Amino acid sequence: MITTSGLTKVYRSRGREVTALDGVDLHVREGEVYGVIGQSGAGKSSLIRCINLLERPTSGTVTVAGEDLTALAGRGPRAGRELRRARSRIGMVFQHFNLLSSRTVQDNVELPLEILGKSGKERSAKALELLDLVGLADKAKAYPAQLSGGQKQRVGIARALAGDPKVLLSDEATSALDPETTRSILQLLRDLNRQLGLTVLLITHEMDVVKSICDSAALMERGRIVESGTVSDLLATPGSQLAAALFPVGGDASAEDRTVIDVTFHGESATQPVISQLSRTYNIDISILGAAIDTVGGLQIGRMRIELPGRYEDNVVPIGFLREKGLQIDVLDREPAAPGSAPVPKEPETALVKEGARL
Amino acid sequence: MQPLLSQACWDTLYMVGWSTVIAVVGGLPLGILLVLTERGGLLQNVVANKVIGQIVNIARSMPFIILMVALMGFTRWVTGTTIGRDAAIVPLAIGAIPFFARLVETAVREVDGGLVEAVQSMGGNTWTVVRKVLVPEALPSLIASTTTTVVALIGYTAMAGTVGAGGLGDIAIRYGYQRFETDLMWITVAILAVVISLIQFAGDLAARSLHRRGNRSGAAPRLRLLKASAPTTGTVQTTTE
Structure with missing residues (x-):
């Protein structure tokens, strides 16, 4: 579902070069929950941002659902129409939720649909359906500031699902939450993975996240994937x-x-x-x-x-x-x-x- | 005395009103452009950023009375005259545009970059980011900036009397200072104080009501603070429950 090959990202600033990704080959199969774990600075954030090309990889290719996104990107720094359309089919949730504080919960969920140019009636029907799915139907008219961290992340997930994506990227979605809330959010991701056949790629620094929901995992160190495979295979590998x-x-x-x-x-x-x-x-x-x-x-x-x-x-x-x-x-x-x-x-x-x- | 003051009040409000409208219409895009074109911005263009920034800086540091005189040719071209209320609006607006643009720049830069990233991840383009994120999220600050601009413009209008534009400041100078009619001066001072207080009050009220809706619990600034200190403190634990 998601394949990267030879993905390299080099940041240049004031003559200094920092290699964030150093030839990453990742393969996420359809319908699985794939966890990338690593320390801060290992390149996880760069990796997940290269998947939907929020960051342009220096070299290498990214293929999501059979579509070569790196080819769509074009040369300019700005995203063209094709790339933007491809992005709208990839959901993304963030560590700090990134909800618009000026909009109600429902309007936040409707935002991706506004971008897709859906009509008002369609938008509100879809948003309410998704809020129901994440268990927040009663909070539609509330503002993000009135919600707890876990509820905010549920809104973030509902918003990410608005464009009916096949792939969900999770950027440390539970790292700002307490353990109890983390569990409930992970459970939700697992349920969505099963119910909707959603492929989930998540990055995290918490082993518990990998342990509780991942089918496969990869360990990142200094921009490289040093170990990867299904969790059961990894556990059966001596010395892993x-x-x-x-x-x-x-x-x-x-x-x-x-x-x-x-x-x-x-x-x-x-x-x-x-x-x-x-x-x-x-x-x-x-x-x-x-x-x-x-x-x-x-x-x-x-x-x-x-x-x-x-x-x-x-x-x-x-x-x-x-x-x-x-x-x-x-x-x-x-x-x-x-x-x-x-x-x-x-x-x-x-x-x-x-x-x-x-x- | 009565008609004199009411006419002056009306002149002041007329000049301030129109120049505020023009300052907002001109300064808002300019301020946003300053943020978008800076290094790492969505429309990164270092040259354009430097040029706009420089123009804004020069226009801002120019004393208003000199700007007014310097712009006379332009004013005549726009309004056909260099004397009177309408003529004063031109330099007032041109002086206020860069002032407001800088305030807009600061307000818009405060918007969390994560929100921009979120909209991009949904497939939004730069225009979407401006319309759906930057302006709405910065709105409370933008309203506060507008209030500041209005108050500054009331100050500028006092000098507009030199081009025969009238207004409260002009009364205070001509009658109060030059003719020693001190009571008239104090009345204009009192009126100005009341007007400024009312504007400030209304502006604060509007900004606060919007802000309260957005960040009732004050969670957002706290979060930003945590994010900044995160690398040194280790795992971020936000408990907004």
Whole structure:
């Protein structure tokens, strides 16, 4: 639905060059919720603004719903008619809502329809229908200043849907909201995704957002996508930074001669009592350093960090047993700083949470 | 005395009224153009921006009485005379246009860039942005700017007496100052004070009622403040619930 290839954005100011996007290849399939996560300055904002060409990419192409937007853009800095028409088919919601304070809620939702040249009757019918859809039918005549943050974002979403878009871009839509409101807004986005078959591309710095609604995710660092894929694939990838950040388990080895392993349970295996089987079969004492069960992208996933007595060499057989049971095993610190060992999950997580508002 | 004052009042209002209308009609587009053509603006054009800005600056810093004299040729071309009320309107309006344009520029620049981006993302063009965002969102400030302009114009009209335009200021100078009819001077001063207060009051009322409708809880300025400090304070948490 959305494809970018070799997308590059370089900002030039006073002789200095800043590369915000460095050859980004993104592929968002129709009907999925795709999350791009990264720290402040990683290029997320530039990326989402290049999708509807609010920012002109320096090079590379953007294709939305089979239409090459970069070709429509023309050369001039201003958007031509073709590009503007294409933009009207892409909805966008913003971190700070960007509602016009001089207009009522209903008039805000009608704005895109005014731009499309719809008649007054059509506009108000559509606006009221959309306000009903986002649960704000009773606030049509209120002004944005009279609404709470969550309600404002609902208006923003209703407005974004006014042009019947197939694609919705979400620019940190929940970053200015409290956790409770964030959940309800994400739920709304998820419902719209399911009900209307809406493809959603969202950028965020909150892992929880990816965890609760994304089908696929990409991690951005310094203008590049360093990891991407469906959430379930990422979680099944040993050593994935995103998986570790999505699902952190903590805990350090209690002594030198211990083996610490991360066990990830997917679907079927989550229901079996493997740990007690392991303990009984091999007669070993297992201590649990950390564990969590969560629903990520609609899948039940469990992750546990356990400690087995003895070094890795002593535990090859029990680990083999666990692998045989269909569990995903990551052995930590087999050799100090071994390549491919799972990263300490704490680091990426805190790094990703620490983030300013916008680029 | 009575007809003299009422005629003067009428002259003042006539000159101020027309020159305000012309100042708004001319200054509004000029002020908006100043914002649109600046670096990073929607119609970025550094040369045009510099030229307009320079003209506005020169016209603004010109003392009004000199502007009036300097414009006499132009005034004659427009109105056919350089004397009287109608002739005074020309320099008054030309003096007020750049004044108002600068105020418009400041007011329009205050509009959140995110709103412009939102309208662009809906497929709106520059004209849509001006019509649907910049002017309506800046309206309370624009009304306050108009009030300021009207008050400044009342001050300018005092000098219009030098071209025989009449008005309250002219009475105060000719009768009050030159003929030592102090009571007449004080009456004109009182009338001017009342007129200015009424205009200011009406302007404030209009601006505030619009503003209140828009930002009743004062959420918007707070949000802007947060946005500015966001990079240093980390995650933005706005609780307007």
